[in-house]
Structure formats: structure tokens, C-alpha cells
Amino acid sequence: MLNFDFYNPTHIIFGKDRLESIGTYVPTEATVLITYGGGSAKKSGLIDKVKTMLGNRTFFEFGGIEPNPRYETLVKAVEIVRNEKIDFILAVGGGSVIDGTKFITLAAYYDGDSHDLLQYGLSLIPLDVAGKAVSFGTVLTLPATGSEMNNGAVISYGHGKYPVMSVLTFPKFSIVDPTLTFTLPKIQVANGVVDAFVHTTEQYLTYPVDAKVQDRIAEGILLTLIEIGDTTIAEPENYDARANHVWSATLALNGLIGAGVPQDWTTHMIGHELTALFGIDHGQTLAIVLPALLEVRREQKRAKLLQYATRVWHIESGSEEEKIDLAILKTREFFEGLGIKTHLSQYGVGADKIPVIVEQLKDHGMTALSETGDITLDVSQKILERAM
Secondary structure (H helix, E strand, O other): OOOOOOOOOOEEEEOOOOHHHHHHHOOOOOEEEEEOOOOHHHHOOHHHHHHHHHOOOEEEEEOOOOOOOEHHHHHHHHHHHHHOOOOEEEEEEOHHHHHHHHHHHHHOOOOOOHHHHHOOOOOOOOHHHHOOOOEEEEEEOOOOOOHHHOOEEEEEEOOEEEEEEOOOOOOOEEEEOHHHHOOOOHHHHHHHHHHHHHHHHHHHOOOOOOOHHHHHHHHHHHHHHHHHHHHHHHOOOOHHHHHHHHHHHHHHOOOOOOOOOOOOOHHHHHHHHHHHHHOOOHHHHHHHHHHHHHHHOOOOOHHHHHHHHHHOOOOOOOOHHHHHHHHHHHHHHHHHHOOOOOOHHHHOOOHHHHHHHHHHHHHOOOOOEOOOOOEOHHHHHHHHHHHO
16 A cells, blocks of 8 residues: 545535534634526525525625636636635535635635646645635535545636645535435436546556555445446435435545555546537546546556456456456446447547547646556547547
């Protein structure tokens, strides 16, 4: 097992009817900004419920944080925070709203051009740069990104998607009530299952370091998602299935299974470019890239792929090559069984676009990806060709 630091201060408030506890966790004297997305939280009455739970606190609203939250939208919220002296933000929504809110909390106190905060990639923004951040909590409405219990965000600017990470951007608390996700469209639920699955594999399908606990937890998340994936889509008000989906998504990216193990975020980095260029849903891009990446990187990931084949897909017979082939096939079939297409061509993206995608990776500094830093642009091109 590799050396690691593990820090996660987020208080999770999980289960039915937990919304009414907001008043316990938002400071009594706080001036609150409620952030949310395209309007479903408003139309469903959730925002009104949140306002009621805030009682006599002074609060403001900022709606319209889009999927793949845009820098230009978020800086408008930063002005509200500064002008109204907001000292607590409550994000009501899924990963995009929470990610956007994390950026707002940092940018509100940043002295320079807030665009500078996009330059650090997967590295933590230094504390002497970030300084401090506005405290915030979340009300989760879409299980996918795990943003409700981590310190990472992805912000869109121009034709790129930029990771933003700081020790200051852990939510103080997150209300995680599975019933708040019951009205989600089926495609968003399916995308969420894929996102959680791939978050897990990117911390699991690397190379062995004898991290037995992390491996077993990762395998448990994958097995759970496989078991309940169809049910949570087909039966949206099946509480047990949705509760397991929600908690799997949270655990997949709260830092626990990534502690002390090598990580490979290539699938996400390539996927971000597909979303930025072609507007393909984030979860769908992951379902396109992961099987292709596993095929191209089968030698580098051989030991863990064989472990994955045996422990997750229960493949016991055949040669090593046959086991790996079948594990990758079953992964693709799992995504497709959720209603997610797994080839670029199925989204109208032709082979002529591969050089454009590779150029975007180059422009955004994605020239040495993977757990060992050896996925060059040439290798990324091979992955994209295999994903066609």
C-alpha cells in the first residue's frame, strides 16, 4: 500500500425526511445564498421547502447553474456573494450545481482574476493562493459525481473542462435523501450509475499495491451497482435500490477507495473533451472511453483486470486473455444494458474528429495521463480509435 493522507470533514445526513434538519447545520446568523440549476428544483417545490427550513435567516437565490457549470455563469454568483456579504451557501442539486458552488466559494475571496483558479488541474490549489472560502452545504438531488463528499469540481470554460481542487472546498454537510432523486429522468439515473462505476474503476483498475481493504470496498461498490443498476432505473421509487445507488456514488469518490492506491483518471480526462466538443453527457462519455481504454491498456492493467474478472464478474474459466476479454465485454454490456451507447459513432462522431479531440487534449496539457504517466497523445489516439 502506498503512503497516503486521508482527510474528509463532510458530515453526511443520509436517509428519508432529512431535509428538515437543515436548520440544525446552517449557522443561525448566516446570510445564505441558495444555488441551484435549470429550474427543476424550483418547479418541484424543493427550493421553497429549503427556504422554509431556513426560517428567519436572510437568504438570496442564484439559479441557472447549467450541466457542466460554466465559468461565465459562476462569476455572476460570485458578485452576489461579495455584494450581499454572503457567509454561507447552500447548493441544491446534483454534481454540476455542487461543483459550481465550490468554485463560487473560492472565487468569492480570491483577490486576483478568478480564472487563475482553473490552472491547477488535479493538483490542490495552494492555500497561500486560495486563502479562504465561503462555507457551504449541499442538498443532493442526483447521485453520480460524489461531489457531495469531496473537494473536487470540474468547471467549463471555452472549449475545455478544468478540474478545481482545494482543501477548502469540502462541504460542511450534505443532505443525502434518496427520495429527492425519485423524479429524475431515466437517462440521468443511468448516467449516474455509469459515473459512479467509472469513478470506482479509475481507482481500482490500475496495478496492485496490496491495498486489500481499498480493493474490497471498490469491488463491493462495483458489485452493488451491477446488482441494482437496472432496478434503480426501471423502478425510480424503489427506495432500497436508489439508496444503494446514492450511497455507492458517494463512496466512489469521497477519497476512501483512492487512499494509498495508484489512480488513473484518463477516462475522465478524455471524456471531458468529448463533452466539451460534442455535448455528449458526461456519463455517456465514460461509457464510450472506459472499455476502449481497458482494451488498449490490457497489458499495463493485466493483474488488476484478472482480479476484476474473477471478483466482480465471477469469471473462473478460460485463459488469462479470455478472462480479460470477457471482463471488458461484460463491462460494455453492463453500460449498454442501462441504455447507454458505448461507441463514438453512435453519437454521430466520426473518425475525422479524432485529431480534433487529440489536439484538445494537447491544448489542455493532457499529454502524460494514466497511473504511470505513459498515456501519450499517441496512446490517447489509439483509445479513441478503439472507441469509434
